Amino acid sequence: MSQEGKGPLTMSHGAGGANMQKMIGDLIVPVLSNRRWRRPVIQVPLDALDDSAVVDGIVFTTDSHTVRPIFFPGGDIGSLSVAGTVNDLSVVGAEPLALSCGLVLEEGLAFEELERILRSMAATCKRAGVPVVTGDTKVVERGAVQKIVVNTSGIGRRSPLLDRNLKEARRHRKVGGNWLLDSNLRPGDAIILSGAVGDHGIAVLSQREGYGFGSVIKSDVAPLNMMVEAALKAGGVVSGKDPTRGGLANLLNEWAEKSKTGIVVEEGSVPVHDGVRTACEMLGIDPLSIGNEGKAVFGVVRERAEAVLRALRRTKEGREAALIGEATASVKGVVLHTTVGGRRILEQPAGDPIPRIC
Amino acid sequence: MSQEGKGPLTMSHGAGGANMQKMIGDLIVPVLSNRRWRRPVIQVPLDALDDSAVVDGIVFTTDSHTVRPIFFPGGDIGSLSVAGTVNDLSVVGAEPLALSCGLVLEEGLAFEELERILRSMAATCKRAGVPVVTGDTKVVERGAVQKIVVNTSGIGRRSPLLDRNLKEARRHRKVGGNWLLDSNLRPGDAIILSGAVGDHGIAVLSQREGYGFGSVIKSDVAPLNMMVEAALKAGGVVSGKDPTRGGLANLLNEWAEKSKTGIVVEEGSVPVHDGVRTACEMLGIDPLSIGNEGKAVFGVVRERAEAVLRALRRTKEGREAALIGEATASVKGVVLHTTVGGRRILEQPAGDPIPRIC
Secondary structure, rough: OOOOOOOOHHHHHOOOOOHHHHHHHHHHHHHHHOOOOOOOOEOHHHHHOOOEEOOOOEEEEEEEOOOOOEEEEEEEHHHHHHHHHHHHOOOEEEEEEEEEEEEEEOOOOHHHHHHHHHHHHHHHHHHHHEEEEEEEEEEEEEEOOEEEEEEEEEEEEOOOOOHHHHHHHHHOOOOOOOOHHHOOOOOOOOEEEEEOOOOOHHHHHHHOOOOHHHHHOOOOOOHHHHHHHHHEEEEEEEEHEOOOOOHHHHHHHHHHHHHHHHHHHHHHHOOOOOOHHHHHHHHHHHHOOOOOOOOEEEEEOHHHHHHHHHHOOOOOOOOEEEEEEEEEEOOOOEEEEEOOOEEOOOOOOOOOOOOOOO | OOOOOOOOOOOHHHHHOHHHHHHHHHHHHHOOOOOOOOOOOOOOOOHHHHOEEEEEEEEEEEEEEEEOOOOOOOEEEHHHHHHHHHHHHOOOOEEEEEEEEEEEEOOOHHHHHHHHHHHHEEEEEEEOOOOOEEEEEEOOOOOOOOOOOEEEEEEEEEEOHHHHHHHHHHHHOOOOOOOHHHHHOOOOOEEEEOOOOOHHHHHHHHHOOOOHHOOOOOOOOOOHHHHHHHHHHHOEEEEEEOOOHHHHHHHHHHHHHHHHHHEEHHHHHHHOOOHHHHHHHHOOOOOHHHHOOOOEEEEOHHHHHHHHHHHOOOOOOOOOOOEEEEOOOOOEEEEEOOOOOOOEEOOOOOOOOOOOOO
């Protein structure tokens, strides 16, 4: 289906919410889809719009990074690009194997800045244990990009822990998918969030606009492959996803839609750091709609929820993990039980309230 | 080694020649290198600076595309991005399996233009038989990029024809590498070029500057996986590479350096279409330094040169293939035997004379 006659692209088409989903679902996927090809054997196709694809047993994902500013409290475009791609591989149940690095550099960029970004990438690679093995470098005239665009694509193998993890889930209920897909959630499953939300978006926005929150709020950017491994070891995880653009609100709505189940979330259970809460109140932004770069959300069969939660809390990246809600057939979409005893629909945001955070 | 104190980046650092090679070799690779990691098992590492890496049996490559203008005679940024990545996989001896598509779109881009690019990608995917399976889409403000940047990364498997091809080569001489690497060339090997050079660069430049050559000169952009397959079937190919930025001159200098052998090329044997030759004379550009997007160069053990040449000429993309020279210990670097009976060193260009062609 074409979007012709609907005017040109706007920023909201890239902000990770409903508008982006519509453009991707109505235009990009129909044109590029290849579901009917007999080869190669695609286990998780483009159409699934999940964090990674799976082709012939290889897990494969890509992310282009345009964050502004390129250096922000707690990270930079280098650490972000490595962590983002490692996380997209990890949350579907893969063991990340290697990354590519495609650089588009603006003429006039200082070598010192480029080197700082590369060293940050290298340090994050080392932390994750995942190397950059191939790359490409383009230089464009002044004004053609803003300093730098970094694409990182990644490949991975099925985690050796995934089969046992799913077997543990299947002791309690049927699980259709063979990976940790968005469509695997079923009523009764627990929703576990690995830590506080909003830090990344507020840290980037604060640096960009000079708000000064940066002294207390740092981006959460981190590779999560070790943390996901801990969750898989505990067993019973059926879905995994990282709440980037559009934040937790976008993630849960995607899950509800793809899994055809309602989700109830206890607002008071969602960890939000005090500084982020204050900043959000001042700025009139919902922390649940802000993108994160070091968090994951897991759908877990309820019998294993406590075990997964304990396992996550023993990791550095998951020490603030919390059980925030459950899938349920008793509501449609995503419903928030507010801290003051009310209920409200947690809508899919049209887009992330903070643009260009990744 | 740092490049600090050497001033900021210039366009030539991205133009595929000596300056780019220096930046990548002195800064990017040393910082990102991981040669000493024990896992994963890397068969062709970042440091090889070849067209693709090989990790745990998976062939992996990436390319970010910033060509200007985005539509040009014979192709566009969509067909270019698919063909470029398919070719980088193919020329090392891989069967391309799947691609990723990372889009960075400028606010205000018309949906019609985006759709035209996507349809061009899809058509090139179909021609190559290689699907896009995963993607990412970012939208940035007006002025932050020029309409669109497309990254395509690709994965592939070892071609089932590669072992027999290398076995055929080994009937005639020892071959060290297990892939079609830049470092595999040895004195005596034939150098075969799959067709005429210069079309792509001149077509793009002509469109960009309004020179009007576009009526007769079209880009050669094409996926070459079928053509490479034909060469492998003939047997005896030891090296493969596509002459993109910096053209044939850059490619041959890279081979000579990595393979530690001289190369002699007969200028009169290098196919150049009349229109390109005329345009190059008018513009004062050497067609051998211009980037191509539908050509490959093969190093072939001399006993198999005729067979490979015949096989290439039977394919659509290789119908103008020519034996253009040979590796030899009798010269240093790359020496051109000119059409007027002279000899000149074919230097590695500092950069492609035509910027932003891919």
